[in-house]
Amino acid sequence: MDMIATTMTREDVTAMIIQAKKQGGLTWEGIAESIGMSPVWTHSAAMGMNAMPSDKADALVSTLGLAPEASAILQESPTKIWEQTVPTDxxxxxxxxxxxxxxxxxxxxxxxxxxxxxxxxxxxxxxxxxxxxxxxxxxxxxxxxxxxxxxxx
Amino acid sequence: MDMIATTMTREDVTAMIIQAKKQGGLTWEGIAESIGMSPVWTHSAAMGMNAMPSDKADALVSTLGLAPEASAILQESPTKIWEQTVPTDxxxxxxxxxxxxxxxxxxxxxxxxxxxxxxxxxxxxxxxxxxxxxxxxxxxxxxxxxxxxxxxx
Amino acid sequence: MDMIATTMTREDVTAMIIQAKKQGGLTWEGIAESIGMSPVWTHSAAMGMNAMPSDKADALVSTLGLAPEASAILQESPTKIWEQTVPTDxxxxxxxxxxxxxxxxxxxxxxxxxxxxxxxxxxxxxxxxxxxxxxxxxxxxxxxxxxxxxxxx
Amino acid sequence: MDMIATTMTREDVTAMIIQAKKQGGLTWEGIAESIGMSPVWTHSAAMGMNAMPSDKADALVSTLGLAPEASAILQESPTKIWEQTVPTDxxxxxxxxxxxxxxxxxxxxxxxxxxxxxxxxxxxxxxxxxxxxxxxxxxxxxxxxxxxxxxxx
Amino acid sequence: MDMIATTMTREDVTAMIIQAKKQGGLTWEGIAESIGMSPVWTHSAAMGMNAMPSDKADALVSTLGLAPEASAILQESPTKIWEQTVPTDxxxxxxxxxxxxxxxxxxxxxxxxxxxxxxxxxxxxxxxxxxxxxxxxxxxxxxxxxxxxxxxx
Amino acid sequence: MDMIATTMTREDVTAMIIQAKKQGGLTWEGIAESIGMSPVWTHSAAMGMNAMPSDKADALVSTLGLAPEASAILQESPTKIWEQTVPTDxxxxxxxxxxxxxxxxxxxxxxxxxxxxxxxxxxxxxxxxxxxxxxxxxxxxxxxxxxxxxxxx
Amino acid sequence: MDMIATTMTREDVTAMIIQAKKQGGLTWEGIAESIGMSPVWTHSAAMGMNAMPSDKADALVSTLGLAPEASAILQESPTKIWEQTVPTDxxxxxxxxxxxxxxxxxxxxxxxxxxxxxxxxxxxxxxxxxxxxxxxxxxxxxxxxxxxxxxxx
Amino acid sequence: MDMIATTMTREDVTAMIIQAKKQGGLTWEGIAESIGMSPVWTHSAAMGMNAMPSDKADALVSTLGLAPEASAILQESPTKIWEQTVPTDxxxxxxxxxxxxxxxxxxxxxxxxxxxxxxxxxxxxxxxxxxxxxxxxxxxxxxxxxxxxxxxx
Amino acid sequence: MDMIATTMTREDVTAMIIQAKKQGGLTWEGIAESIGMSPVWTHSAAMGMNAMPSDKADALVSTLGLAPEASAILQESPTKIWEQTVPTDxxxxxxxxxxxxxxxxxxxxxxxxxxxxxxxxxxxxxxxxxxxxxxxxxxxxxxxxxxxxxxxx
Amino acid sequence: MDMIATTMTREDVTAMIIQAKKQGGLTWEGIAESIGMSPVWTHSAAMGMNAMPSDKADALVSTLGLAPEASAILQESPTKIWEQTVPTDxxxxxxxxxxxxxxxxxxxxxxxxxxxxxxxxxxxxxxxxxxxxxxxxxxxxxxxxxxxxxxxx
Structure with missing residues (x-):
């Protein structure tokens, strides 16, 4: 099943964004500004809770230096799941x-x-x-x- | 247990406020203004989700023509309970x-x-x-x- | 608390509608037609899951011979509650x-x-x-x- | 346990279908049409929520170029499981x-x-x-x- | 709300059946036989978990000497509710x-x-x-x- | 922890049985007959919901050509677990x-x-x-x- | 529904037993001894968690001076219900x-x-x-x- | 993270004990006797539901021929977790x-x-x-x- | 069932204590001091979450002017129940x-x-x-x- | 996805701290003292339930000889999650x-x-x-x- 194992997932893209943000010493406010969107929406789409239009997905990939195939994943309509009926945090x-x-x-x-x-x-x-x-x-x-x-x- | 049965409860006070509001053709905005508070807080305290300072409780009783003992009840620290972990409305x-x-x-x-x-x-x-x-x-x-x-x- | 005890509730109105329907040998389809609305919406509003515009509420009260104060109640914005997370019926x-x-x-x-x-x-x-x-x-x-x-x- | 580890599962087949759909730039409507079934049923069977008759399973495998052993798996009677009692999406x-x-x-x-x-x-x-x-x-x-x-x- | 308070409910009918069964020293098998149905179905309908055809409802009312209006209630399509997700009995x-x-x-x-x-x-x-x-x-x-x-x- | 990783589990045995059944084109009825037990009990024991007596476990291993150590596992008293309080299938x-x-x-x-x-x-x-x-x-x-x-x- | 309202329930019998025990200054051990059964079983049956054979039910009614119709109720097969999945006491x-x-x-x-x-x-x-x-x-x-x-x- | 991956856990120790018991054809009663404790407590501690005093942990390691570092783990105060609020077995x-x-x-x-x-x-x-x-x-x-x-x- | 209906319950006693406290303008600290106990324990016992020794129960009855039969109830071993698994207040x-x-x-x-x-x-x-x-x-x-x-x- | 697989997580840091504590024969009290904080807070931050200021994170890394990148992780604002609504331990x-x-x-x-x-x-x-x-x-x-x-x- 190698073909499957190497497919990039939304979780991978989220992890790559967080890592790029850390390594670049960036803020959500800064990332949002660089793609011309609000920080709330940008963070939410980065976490897989909103889908990005293609130009914004490309801009994010370019800004953060992500792998090119991440753009298509950021444009997918995500299934929004939260595990905790009552959040503990x-x-x-x-x-x-x-x-x-x-x-x-x-x-x-x-x-x-x-x-x-x-x-x-x-x-x-x-x-x-x-x-x-x-x-x-x-x-x-x-x-x-x-x-x-x-x-x- | 007659003594107990005739005690006024928070639920009674909430019901009296709603009835007075209906009969007077009032709005929450209007009621809030008449006691010098915001509509959100006023509705919340009327529903038993916040306690009123004594002057505000007296003002509400006077504005709506409630029974005088309602004021003390509106000043009590309420136990905030919501029954539905996930609200259905x-x-x-x-x-x-x-x-x-x-x-x-x-x-x-x-x-x-x-x-x-x-x-x-x-x-x-x-x-x-x-x-x-x-x-x-x-x-x-x-x-x-x-x-x-x-x-x- | 006599004043409160005699107030009509949504549950009362629903019960009165069901009783009038039985006694008149009516159908939901017929009731809906008589007020010029669809059967789904009419049943739903009768059960307290939708609010009626005033003309439709008046029409229902008149068609079924309900107490006049039922009309105001039918126009209220109901809090929609279902008790069973997974329905058993x-x-x-x-x-x-x-x-x-x-x-x-x-x-x-x-x-x-x-x-x-x-x-x-x-x-x-x-x-x-x-x-x-x-x-x-x-x-x-x-x-x-x-x-x-x-x-x- | 090598024998077991290399067995293809329903999850594998679903993943292969999604990957083939992406790579081919296909739609569910198009895939459904190519096997002569409806889009609702086709998507549902592809997700493992319905079993396919053998001719339809073979047609899907052929249309999408899946591994041949996927056909037998698509024909199995699936155990339908949804994790969330109340769906969050x-x-x-x-x-x-x-x-x-x-x-x-x-x-x-x-x-x-x-x-x-x-x-x-x-x-x-x-x-x-x-x-x-x-x-x-x-x-x-x-x-x-x-x-x-x-x-x- | 007197009109409503005197309405007979399914719970009332179930209670009347149980009382009549006790007072008459009857069994479910005997009651079922007297209306020409099986004991499982008869008990289930008596408990409000199935609706009776009119002739069977009339037969039950007659056999047990129930109030005549019970027949209509036994014919209603009941909403089947069980409270315990995992039964404790x-x-x-x-x-x-x-x-x-x-x-x-x-x-x-x-x-x-x-x-x-x-x-x-x-x-x-x-x-x-x-x-x-x-x-x-x-x-x-x-x-x-x-x-x-x-x-x- | 190599010693542990290579231990055969009940899940492994269940998977091997299902694979052998598929490859042999067998039915539960046929498997049950070949070990002289009923199909219900045989399927249940194969799924890990019942323990097999040693002769039946040996017979199953022999019939399906399973690894010999599977017999001991089929004889163990299983802990019966179902994950879904209300089954969704x-x-x-x-x-x-x-x-x-x-x-x-x-x-x-x-x-x-x-x-x-x-x-x-x-x-x-x-x-x-x-x-x-x-x-x-x-x-x-x-x-x-x-x-x-x-x-x- | 007067006929129904005056029917004695299991909850009534339990309450009568507790009251008689208090008024008589009795213990569960003493009550159990007087009917020739163990304290665990006696308490459990008194709480409606076990059914009594007729002689024991009659003995309990006689010992505690309960109303005679309580005996039949104590002999019924109770539906055992506990409300708390995880007990808090x-x-x-x-x-x-x-x-x-x-x-x-x-x-x-x-x-x-x-x-x-x-x-x-x-x-x-x-x-x-x-x-x-x-x-x-x-x-x-x-x-x-x-x-x-x-x-x- | 190699350092971490090779750390022995409680689950490993439990698995090793069960394997040693099987291979040695031992019983819980026999194991308990050999370390001078009761079978209930011994099984419970082996499952990670109780902590062992050091002499008993050493005795168990020696009796079953476990890896020496298992003794320290058996002496730790375990966090007692059961997954099923209502056990299904x-x-x-x-x-x-x-x-x-x-x-x-x-x-x-x-x-x-x-x-x-x-x-x-x-x-x-x-x-x-x-x-x-x-x-x-x-x-x-x-x-x-x-x-x-x-x-x- | 008149005999039962007039029995005083723990809920009655709690309500009487709260009413006496209000009417007397008392504090929990003051009530606790008057019976020689701590405020935490006194409030807890008054709410029915702890049992009182007889002298403390008598003292509370006397201090607050409660009905004499309240003392026995305050001495009973209460069943401690909280309804909310996760408290909302x-x-x-x-x-x-x-x-x-x-x-x-x-x-x-x-x-x-x-x-x-x-x-x-x-x-x-x-x-x-x-x-x-x-x-x-x-x-x-x-x-x-x-x-x-x-x-x- | 190698880049991601090698990223250190909070769980890794917690595991490294526990291992260093064991190997050094340390106590939480001792570790806390060495970084000049209280034992409760220190343990809680080590478990990922509190964020550390940078000087304290550096001190902990130095005291326990952790990998240097652990410090940044200890300073992150953790999402506090507990799995068990009612704790079983x-x-x-x-x-x-x-x-x-x-x-x-x-x-x-x-x-x-x-x-x-x-x-x-x-x-x-x-x-x-x-x-x-x-x-x-x-x-x-x-x-x-x-x-x-x-x-x-």
Whole structure:
């Protein structure tokens, strides 16, 4: 089965990106800038949680000096899998907790402002930034998703 | 056990608030404004997911014409419980999905911008707003939480 | 807490609809026709899994002779909850099984025909019909949902 | 244990098919057409979720230039396993959500149109197609399964 | 909500059947015989796990002297729910264990005798009997279900 | 750790049996006959879900031409493990469904015919056969287990 | 549904036994002795985890002065249900822990002493006693269950 | 990482013990006797569920002719892990069932004989023996654990 | 079943204590002091997670003016149940997180300081205190449990 | 993929630390002292549950004679994962049990002493020590975390 064993996988590409980032002393912000995209989306696509358009995949391969066949893999539609129903990492868990505590509130206010519907997680973008504050700097997360109304038929 | 049966519970207070809101034709935005707080926090405290300072609890009781003993209950430190590990309501699920898909990205960018630590979900605030867009209006969610660095000792 | 105890709930409205349907010897198809909507959507809204526009809610109340306050409840944005992660009823389980067996196929073909994205379950409609067949009649289920492309930003 | 290590598995065959599809720049629709079957069934059998009749297995091996012993493996009755009780991939999750939200409706309407029974997921077929729409193209999924009545004995 | 509170439910009918059986000193075998059906099916329908044809429902109501409105309820298509994913009662658990230990064997032998398909659990019947044996009497369970072949399309 | 790496495991023996069966074009029924046992038990022991007496293990090794050390492994008392609490394969799931739907019925009828106790899943045997039927052939499964009465002490 | 509401349940009988035990200042050991059975079995049957033969049920009713209809209920074959897959009470958890830590050891030694089989949990008895010990008294639990050999057929 | 790859693990030591036992035609009882410990404890420590004192570890290494570095590993404090919350192997499951059925009884009798507390699973020992019986030999399991009273402070 | 309905339960006693505490404007620290015990233990026993010695139960009844029969209930050995395997309340979750992150460290250091064993959670006490700190006051939790060595036998 | 295969991982570094500790006959207390940190934090960082500042990572590498590239890995922000929702190891389980039994008490007393908020698990430190006691030495665990008040906005 040699033919199969030598095929490059998404996990390989992710590992190569992380290694290139370390060796080049790069940041996600820098990598994102070099391909003209946002850091959130760039990191997410590098981790295999989003597919890249071909020009962005080529740009990433070129920027980081990856093997050329990595570009095709970065363009594939990934199957998004997370293993932990409740994430254990404290940094990620806090966001899970926010969904648990404020989920009904998000639903109520979307309903109040828009009607019966949801915020899309597909036609969606997000930024993370640092806000200086004398009592301790704050993490700011801004999410924006298209409002989708329930259909009646 | 009559003495116990007649005690007002948090669930009673939540139900009374929802009924008063309906009967008065109010909005969460309006209720929040009348007590000088944000809509997210006001809805959350009304649902029993946050405790109110005494002046805010009194203001809510007065605004909505609730029974006076409701104020003390609104000031209690609630035990925050959500029954569904994975929320089934589509509107809330989408936020769960965002945590699953973008959780590792949030962690990586917080690390890049701040160091090894987390965004607090306690020293935390959030807003929900509507952004007009010719391709369809968008839901904007802004979260802000204090950065907490891991301790070394 | 008398004030609260006498409030009508969604469960009450669902029960009243089912009772009126039985007593009137009605069908879902007939009820749907009388309010000018599809049977799938009508049953779903009657069960509390979709919100009704006000004219349709009024029409249903009038058709079935429900208490007038039921209309407001039918218009509320419901919190959609299903208790069983894996449904045990054999009729519903078969659809769960189809998602398990053919889920990756649905994903692959949506990808092939549209690109990286999903079928919306919100901007969505569905019909159920009976197709005569000499080897045994068949159930036909047709789903239609708007294609949503993943955002790149 | 060399004898065992060199045995071809279903996972190997699936990997070989995907590799041949990539290298040949093929589509599932094209592969299906070349063996005279539907794209849904063809993809599903290629993924190891359905068994192929011998002529179709031979045709696939020939079309894609696979190793000859792959044909026998494609004809085996596969054990259908999905790891995730609740699928995390957003594209597949939406179908799970549809089963959760509309499962009781599907049951009620099958009952109304046929009597007490189910739609078979075995004597079953499905198509996926793209429907143009000025408000955004739509995914259309058509399922057809034999009605099976419960036995009384 | 008086109208609703007095509605008879399936749980009520099941409870009435059990009470009538106790008071009359009856057996499931005897009840089944009096309505001309098998004991397995009769018990299952009495527990709300199968729907009765109208003549059998009327016969049961008449035999046991139930309230007349029970007949309509016995004819409804029940939603089959079992709460325990793994049954704890030792008598039921042993059957779960048999499925765990011999499930792959049942699959392999059905495949060998019929081809790629399943035994239907809908077009299905079952008997339970006692077989005398000098080493200790034995429980005999006989299941019969229609073979369903997977569809290719 | 070479010494360990070359030890034959149960998984190896199962794989060798399946390979020998394929290469010899054998059936489970034929293999069972050649060692003088039933097909259900033979398949189950081959899969590592039952231990073989030494003469049967030797007979199987001889019939299939397995490596001689496989006999000792076939005689070991296996630890019976199934990974899926709810089996996903449709053929096996149908039996799980039967336990869910008819479990309480099996319990009630065993109680009625024997008293308070269970059917043993250890002192147990089972057959699978094909029954011709003009409406479609049927799978017949016959289980027989010793009745065990609960002890009182 | 008055007829149903006044039916005595197993939970009622258990509650009546506990109340009678408290009011009479009795012990389980004393109650067991008065009906001529062991304390383990007596407590278990009183909790609804075992069925009583009629003479023992009558004796318990007489000893504790229960309502006469309790005897029939104590003789019913109970459905044994425990809610917690992993028990949280520390006293019960320790036994669960023993099964986790020593389960494979129990299996290995039963195999060594008897052959391939199990210890019955049905033809089973158990005692609990106190053993004085200068370093702190010890709980002694003795279990005895019939050995059951796996069947070969 | 060669240095790491050649390190002996607990799993290696367990595998070596099992291999030595097979090759020597030994029993757990015999091995236990040769190191002057009980069979339950000896098997448990060999499986990595208990740590051995150094003299016993040396004795085991010497008795079975294991590699000398195995002794240090046998003396390590193991992390006790069992993968299955509910064990599937029938022999082990029966003990889980006993905890489910009789857990509340064990708690009640410990309370009656000692007061509010538990039986330790740490300061604990256990034996397994065979008791001849004309109706079928019985497995006898004797557990002894120190009583620990809850602290009040 | 009037006799049963009027029996006081642990839940009643807990509710009465909370009500008395509120009405009297008391603190857990004050209540604990008045019965001469620690706040942690007093709260825990009041919640039904520990049993009280008779003098402490009488003291609590007298201090809070509870109904006299509450004393006997406070002395019963409670069955300790927590519903949430993973606690959702953020204040309690943080302690769960500490066990997840530092559990292996606690084990390693107990092993290093004592040998192979555990810290008892039964012969155990705990205090909670407030420590002033210019960067923000700190919660201090001190746990003390008897070391228990694993038995070798 | 050779480039990837030779990359050092966190698991490798943890394994190297454990091996160096064994070979050097060191203790966690000794290692901690040599880098000027506490044993709890040092062990936790060595296990990959905390990130090290660069000077401490270099000190550890130097003290234990690790490969130089280990230092960079020890400084990375680790993703904290624990596999077992309920830990099975008895030593760790006891701490889980304490959270289950005393969690509501910890919450109530933090509320009483500070107000509505939590103890941080991030700005957190812990010590483990041995306290001599004539009745048996005790494990003392001291936790200290910054109090964080819920935000109102």
């Amino acid at each position: 404290p940094c990620i868990y806090r966001f899970y907790e926010i969904v648990g505590v404020y989920g009904p509130t998000l639903k109520a206010l979307i309903h109040e402002k828009f009607g019966d519907g949801i915020m899309s997680a597909i036609d969606f973008d997000m930024t993370v930034s640092r806000v200086e504050n004398p009592k301790g700097d704050r993490v700011k997360v801004e999410m924006s998703g298209k409002y989708l109304a329930y259909n009646c038929w | 589509p509107c809330i699920y989408r936020f769960y999905e965002i945590v699953g898909v973008y959780g590792p990205t949030l962690k990586a960018l917080i690390h890049e911008k701040f160091g090894d630590g987390i965004m607090s979900a306690i020293d935390f605030d959030m807003t929900v707003s509507r952004v007009e867009n010719p391709k369809g209006d968008r839901v904007k969610v802004e979260m802000s939480g204090k950065y907490l660095a891991y301790n070394c000792w | 054999p009729c519903i389980y078969r659809f769960y099984e189809i998602v398990g067996v053919y889920g990756p196929t649905l994903k692959a073909l949506i990808h092939e025909k549209f690109g990286d994205g999903i079928m919306s379950a919100i901007d969505f409609d569905m019909t159920v019909s009976r197709v005569e067949n000499p080897k045994g009649d068949r159930v036909k289920v047709e789903m239609s949902g708007k294609y949503l492309a993943y955002n790149c930003w | 957003p594209c597949i999750y939406r179908f799970y959500e549809i089963v959760g939200v509309y499962g009781p409706t599907l049951k009620a309407l099958i009952h109304e149109k046929f009597g007490d029974g189910i739609m078979s997921a075995i004597d079953f077929d499905m198509t996926v197609s793209r429907v143009e729409n000025p408000k955004g193209d739509r995914v259309k999924v058509e399922m057809s399964g034999k009605y099976l009545a419960y036995n009384c004995w | 030792p008598c039921i658990y042993r059957f779960y264990e048999i499925v765990g230990v011999y499930g792959p064997t049942l699959k392999a032998l059905i495949h060998e005798k019929f081809g790629d398909g399943i035994m239907s659990a809908i077009d299905f019947d079952m008997t339970v009997s006692r077989v005398e044996n000098p080493k200790g009497d034995r429980v005999k369970v006989e299941m019969s279900g229609k073979y369903l072949a997977y569809n290719c399309w | 449709p053929c096996i799931y149908r039996f799980y469904e039967i336990v869910g739907v008819y479990g309480p019925t099996l319990k009630a009828l065993i109680h009625e015919k024997f008293g308070d106790g269970i059917m043993s899943a250890i002192d147990f045997d089972m057959t699978v056969s094909r029954v011709e039927n003009p409406k479609g052939d049927r799978v017949k499964v016959e289980m027989s287990g010793k009745y065990l009465a609960y002890n009182c002490w | 520390p006293c019960i958890y320790r036994f669960y822990e023993i099964v986790g830590v020593y389960g494979p050891t129990l299996k290995a030694l039963i195999h060594e002493k008897f052959g391939d089989g199990i210890m019955s949990a049905i033809d089973f008895d158990m005692t609990v006693s106190r053993v004085e010990n200068p370093k702190g008294d010890r709980v002694k639990v003795e279990m005895s269950g019939k050995y059951l050999a796996y069947n070969c057929w | 029938p022999c082990i499951y029966r003990f889980y069932e006993i905890v489910g059925v009789y857990g509340p009884t064990l708690k009640a009798l410990i309370h009656e004989k000692f007061g509010d507390g538990i039986m330790s699973a740490i300061d604990f020992d256990m034996t397994v023996s065979r008791v001849e019986n004309p109706k079928g030999d019985r497995v006898k399991v004797e557990m002894s654990g120190k009583y620990l009273a809850y602290n009040c402070w | 953020p204040c309690i979750y943080r302690f769960y997180e500490i066990v997840g992150v530092y559990g292996p460290t606690l084990k390693a250091l107990i092993h290093e300081k004592f040998g192979d064993g555990i810290m008892s959670a039964i012969d155990f006490d705990m205090t909670v205190s407030r420590v002033e700190n210019p960067k923000g006051d700190r919660v201090k939790v001190e746990m003390s449990g008897k070391y228990l060595a694993y038995n070798c036998w | 008895p030593c760790i389980y006891r701490f889980y049990e304490i959270v289950g039994v005393y969690g509501p008490t910890l919450k109530a007393l933090i509320h009483e002493k500070f107000g509505d908020g939590i103890m941080s698990a991030i700005d957190f430190d812990m010590t483990v020590s041995r306290v001599e006691n004539p009745k048996g030495d005790r494990v003392k665990v001291e936790m200290s975390g910054k109090y964080l008040a819920y935000n109102c906005w």
